[in-house]
Amino acid sequence: MFRPSMLPLLVFLPGAVKALRWDPEHVGYNLNENQKAIEPTDYWGEWANHSYHPSPPTWRFPFYVATMDRFVDGDPTNNEANGTVFEHNWMTNQARFGGDVKGLQNNLDYIQGIGIKGIYLTGSPFINMPWSGDGYGPLDLTLLDRHHGNIEDWRALITEIHRRDMYVILDNTMATLVLRIPFQRTTWLTTSHDSMGNLLSFEGYVNASTPFSWREHNFLWKSDRRYHDFAPGNDWNASCEYPRMWGQDGYPVGPDIISQQGGCKSSEYDQYGDIKGTGAYPAYQSQLSNFASVQDRLREWRNDVFDKIKIMSCIQIAMFDIDGFRMDKALQTTPDKLAEFSTWQRECARAHGKDNFLMVGEIVGDPKLASVYVGRGKEPNMVESNVTKALMATNLTNSSSYIREFGMGALDGAAFHYDIYGAMTRFLGLDSPWGAYGVDWVETWTRLVSNNDMVNSETGIMDPRHMFGMTGQDVFRWPALANGTQRQLLGFFVTILELPGIPMILYGEEQGSYILENLANDYVFGRTPMASQRAWQLHGCYNLSETVYVDIPFNSSGYGCYDESVSLDHRDPSHPLRNVLKRMYELRRQFPTLNDGYNLITLSNQTYNIYLPGSEGIPSPHGIWSVYRGRSEGIQDFTGRGQGNQGVWFVYQNENKTVDYRFDCRSTNRSKVLISAFAAGTVVKNLFYPYEEFTLEPSTFSYGESAATRMFWG
Numbered sequence: 001m002f003r004p005s006m007l008p009l010l011v012f013l014p015g016a017v018k019a020l021r022w023d024p025e026h027v028g029y030n031l032n033e034n035q036k037a038i039e040p041t042d043y044w045g046e047w048a049n050h051s052y053h054p055s056p057p058t059w060r061f062p063f064y065v066a067t068m069d070r071f072v073d074g075d076p077t078n079n080e081a082n083g084t085v086f087e088h089n090w091m092t093n094q095a096r097f098g099g100d101v102k103g104l105q106n107n108l109d110y111i112q113g114i115g116i117k118g119i120y121l122t123g124s125p126f127i128n129m130p131w132s133g134d135g136y137g138p139l140d141l142t143l144l145d146r147h148h149g150n151i152e153d154w155r156a157l158i159t160e161i162h163r164r165d166m167y168v169i170l171d172n173t174m175a176t177l178v179l180r181i182p183f184q185r186t187t188w189l190t191t192s193h194d195s196m197g198n199l200l201s202f203e204g205y206v207n208a209s210t211p212f213s214w215r216e217h218n219f220l221w222k223s224d225r226r227y228h229d230f231a232p233g234n235d236w237n238a239s240c241e242y243p244r245m246w247g248q249d250g251y252p253v254g255p256d257i258i259s260q261q262g263g264c265k266s267s268e269y270d271q272y273g274d275i276k277g278t279g280a281y282p283a284y285q286s287q288l289s290n291f292a293s294v295q296d297r298l299r300e301w302r303n304d305v306f307d308k309i310k311i312m313s314c315i316q317i318a319m320f321d322i323d324g325f326r327m328d329k330a331l332q333t334t335p336d337k338l339a340e341f342s343t344w345q346r347e348c349a350r351a352h353g354k355d356n357f358l359m360v361g362e363i364v365g366d367p368k369l370a371s372v373y374v375g376r377g378k379e380p381n382m383v384e385s386n387v388t389k390a391l392m393a394t395n396l397t398n399s400s401s402y403i404r405e406f407g408m409g410a411l412d413g414a415a416f417h418y419d420i421y422g423a424m425t426r427f428l429g430l431d432s433p434w435g436a437y438g439v440d441w442v443e444t445w446t447r448l449v450s451n452n453d454m455v456n457s458e459t460g461i462m463d464p465r466h467m468f469g470m471t472g473q474d475v476f477r478w479p480a481l482a483n484g485t486q487r488q489l490l491g492f493f494v495t496i497l498e499l500p501g502i503p504m505i506l507y508g509e510e511q512g513s514y515i516l517e518n519l520a521n522d523y524v525f526g527r528t529p530m531a532s533q534r535a536w537q538l539h540g541c542y543n544l545s546e547t548v549y550v551d552i553p554f555n556s557s558g559y560g561c562y563d564e565s566v567s568l569d570h571r572d573p574s575h576p577l578r579n580v581l582k583r584m585y586e587l588r589r590q591f592p593t594l595n596d597g598y599n600l601i602t603l604s605n606q607t608y609n610i611y612l613p614g615s616e617g618i619p620s621p622h623g624i625w626s627v628y629r630g631r632s633e634g635i636q637d638f639t640g641r642g643q644g645n646q647g648v649w650f651v652y653q654n655e656n657k658t659v660d661y662r663f664d665c666r667s668t669n670r671s672k673v674l675i676s677a678f679a680a681g682t683v684v685k686n687l688f689y690p691y692e693e694f695t696l697e698p699s700t701f702s703y704g705e706s707a708a709t710r711m712f713w714g
Contacts, residue, residue, distance in 0.1 A: 028150045031142040031319045040229045040308045043142060046318040047155065053162040053321055055349070055356035059412075059465050060595055061117035062496075062585050063504040066104065067473060068121055068148050069133035071507060072531045072571075074102030081146035082130040093517045093535040096133040101149035103531070105157040110571050112164055114510060114578060115585030118502075119161060119168045120326055120415070122473045125154070134473070134527070135171065136328065137295075141312040151319065158321055169324035169358055172313055174333050174341055175300040212273035212285050214260040219271060229308060230298060233267040240264035243301040243334040245284045250368030250380045253284055268305045270297045283369055286332050300341075301334045310341055314348035317357075324358025326415040331365045335372050335403075339410040346457065356458050360415040360467060367419055367437070367451065373410045375453025377403035383450050390449045391598050391632050395460030402453055409457035413465035416472040416504065420444065420495070424470065426620050427494075428478075428487040429656055431550040431612035439621055439654075441498055442602040449598075462635075464598070468495040469504040476546065477526040479514035480557035483656060489580060490654060496584045497594055498629060498650055503585075510578040511570045515560045516542040524548075526557075530570045537566040550614030587687055592638035593630050593647050601628045603649075603675040604701075606661065624653040624661055628677035649677040649684065668700050675701050 022035040033045040073079065079088040079098040089095045104121075111119065123135015127145045135145070144150065149157075161168050203220055210217060218234045242261045245253045265271050275281050275289040290297050299305050316322055325345065330338065342359040349357035363370045371378045382401050384390040395406040404410075419437065423444065426435030437444065448454075448466065456463035470491040471477060478488035488509070496503040508528060515528045515536050521544040528536045540560025546552045560566050572578070588595040607623030630647030631638055638645050651674070653659065663674045678684060680698040685691055 026143060028152070029144045029146060031144070031151070031315045041311070043311060043315065044318075045142075045315050047321060050321065052353040053167075053323070055323060055354040055358075056117075056167060057356065058463070058596070059118070059324075059356070059358055060500075060502055062115055062588070063118040063120050063467065063502060064111050064114070064116040064507065065120045065122060065416075065469070065473065065504055066111075066507045067099070067123060067134060067527055068101070068104065068125075069096050069099045069123075069135070070527045070529045071099040072103030072107055072529075073098035073100060074104070074106050075100050075149065078147050078149065084130045086131040087147070090534055091538065093539050094519070095131050096147060097529045097531075097533060098147075099133075099529060099531070100147065101153040101157045105160055107530075107571065108160060108164060108166075110573065112166065113573060113582075115582050115589075117166050118323075119166065120504065121168065121170055123171050124173070125170060138173070141309075142315060154320055162321070167323040169326055169360075170316065170320075170322050171328055172316075172325040173328045174309065174338065175298045175329075210273040210290075212275075212289060214262075214272070216265045216267075216271040217273065219267075219269075230268040230305065232269045232271065233265055235266040236263055237266045238263040244336055245287065246335065246369060246372045246379075248283050248366040248369050250366070250371055250378075252379075257284060268299055268302065270299050277364075283331070283365065286365075287334050291329060291332060297332075301337045306337060306340070310344050313341075313345050317345070317348050317352055317354075321352070323354065324360070327359070327361035327411065329364075330361030330373060330411060331363055331369065335377060335410055338373065339377075339404055339408045342410055343408055343457070356456070358412055358465070359409070360413050360465065361411045362416070363411070363414040364418055367447075370414065370419070371451045371453075372403060374413065375402070375409045375411070375455055375457070376406060377410065378451060378453055379403060380451075385450060387446055387449055388632075388635075391462055391635055393453070393455050393462060395455060397455070406455075406460065407457055409453070409455075412457070412463075413454075413467060413501070415467045416469050417466050417501075420466075420468050420499070421470075421472070421475065424491050424494070425549070426615070426618070427654055428491060429620070429654070430552060431614040431620075432548050433614070433616045433618065434548070435620075436618050440602065440625075441494055442600045442627060445499060445600050462598075464500050466501040467504045468499050468501050469506065470495060471506045471509055473506060473527065474523070474525055476516060476524045476552075477508075477514050477557070479512045480516055480526065480542070480554060482553040482555040484514065484555065485512055485577070489577075490652065492581065492584060493650075493652060496581075497587065497648075498600070498627065500596070500598055500600075503588075505581065508570060510581050511572060511575050512577050513570065514556045515540050515566055516544075516557045518544070521545045522547040528566070528570070532567060532569045534567050537561055537563065540566050550612065583688065589642065591643045591646060591648055592641045593643075593645070596636065596638070597630050597647070598632040598636065599628075599630045599647075601677075602626070603628055603677060604670050604673055606663075606671050606674075622655055624651065624659075624674070626651055626674050626676070630677075647677055648687070665697055665699055670701070673699055673701065675699065 021037060022032060031045045032043040034043055037043050076098060078100060087096050088098055124138035125144055125148060126138045127140050127143045128135055128137045158168055219232045240263045247253055270288045272288040275286055275291060298309060300309060313325060345359065346357050368380055399405060422434030423437060423439050425432060427439040454462055454464045470488055478484040507530060513526060513528050516524060516526045518524050524546050537560060542557040603626040605623060605625045607621045609619035609621055612620055627650040628647055631645050664672045667673050676696050678696060680696050682696045683693055684696060685693045
């Protein structure tokens, strides 16, 4: 038996749990089943007499992203599990809806019927604030949230998922807690802003955000409540050793930063200050500060703290037989410690029969910094400019090309790739500073291959596992916009079929969900439940703006309160969007090149740039593209699978209007010709309805050395 030593975060809540030690009151909900454990490092639990489900050989299959509370209510008796008046109210969309484990299990037919093979459940499964349905405020990391179900309910769900040859990954966090520590004002600090406190407080900043300081800030307890497993402290440790840190530019921080790191507080919490959100601050500041002024931050880079928290995840593997983790706020964790954490979880998973455990994470930051976290990590001077060589990388590739040694991969990929999403908003006509790297998806793929280590930490071979999607739980719904459904479909065409990786959809995308429910215009999202409800129609006329985008074309989101269908059930198996997604997933199964092919080539394009007022000079290309996706010859061979090595030709355009494109078959100007991926005389068929056929004509362009390889469409 794999028996690690470590674990959880303990919060003392009235009417909740006093500690994570075994307590008969919480049997069936506490993953720690060691009745003799006193210290967190002794907590443990394991699924007795259970045969663990093996990992899949590849993760490149469709994922469905679901928020448990916002799916289906399968057990109404747990809707007010905490016995308060703040949990479930049918009149508001800001409380819990009531979705739970049984509701999800009862609807696996619906999910699998789309063509889904993986399920990612957003938010922590552990106890949250009574009203917190999104799951991102865990108060404890072994005690389950009773609103969702007990241990046996979870096991029944996961067993059924595995029986269907499907897989499940859970959300996880390594360092952030829901409770906030306000800080004391000291002589070297001069500014403050608003914040809130809960369990702990600090003189001078009880009701104010705290500026960053390398000297850290003193704390005081706000009440007689305490953390039982981790202790803050005010004593100074002059010999404190900081972890390695990198900047947003992807290089190690310089002497100007290191010289300020002379010691730290003798605390198991970071007490450096606050940040509003990730991505807008120096990387080291994000990795040491409390998030959004509401989440305390464990000092995960301190070994004794790390030894406590790392077991919490292994217990989830041992108790639930899960298949992977998505790490929330991954770039807010120091890179080397995240790599050590991921390596430790892979070892735990191997001890339970899983040899390809997935470790993906939320990556919000400069792509150069992101490269430090993916796989073994790369700095900008480690980039492999030869794409063929990059695709041939293995565990034996020169170690000087990476930051860490093989086996120490921090993240297998990004879960909902924000750089792709940002570029997609520009590609689909929105106006913002996002998408600075452009909207040429072939160039984007080439850059990812060159800059990221995509070698699997278990198998030692090239294995792209970035997760690409159109909508995540923290961004707006495309159908909320003018022509939003059409924009979304074009985006699916790219994220599901063109880009090599893992395609993901957020629940409700297959039904054209468009209601927005946020209360702040700098954080716009929609999480309408799948089952029938009333509150999302009552509050369905969205009148806020969106600060990230200039003149974002909100449309249907402003009229949802008049739409009676919003209150109805949203599990329509015949919905047109659901059927389009089914077809796209079917094509991935039929054509191995669409599922696994690494070779992307831009054959031709006819585009022009427009410059939008809020884009800070970043161009927005519009027009038509011709792209080929196939296998990388000499590296990949799909013989015996579906359509074998048959490549696929993509033609798409992003004009927000009907355009009659004209091409000159005899032109020697590539921008005047629509070049195909196949030889002249070939009959090609559209893989989507109405499945029309075209015969290719000769062109002046050719690929290869013989006339038989000439390609053209005209």
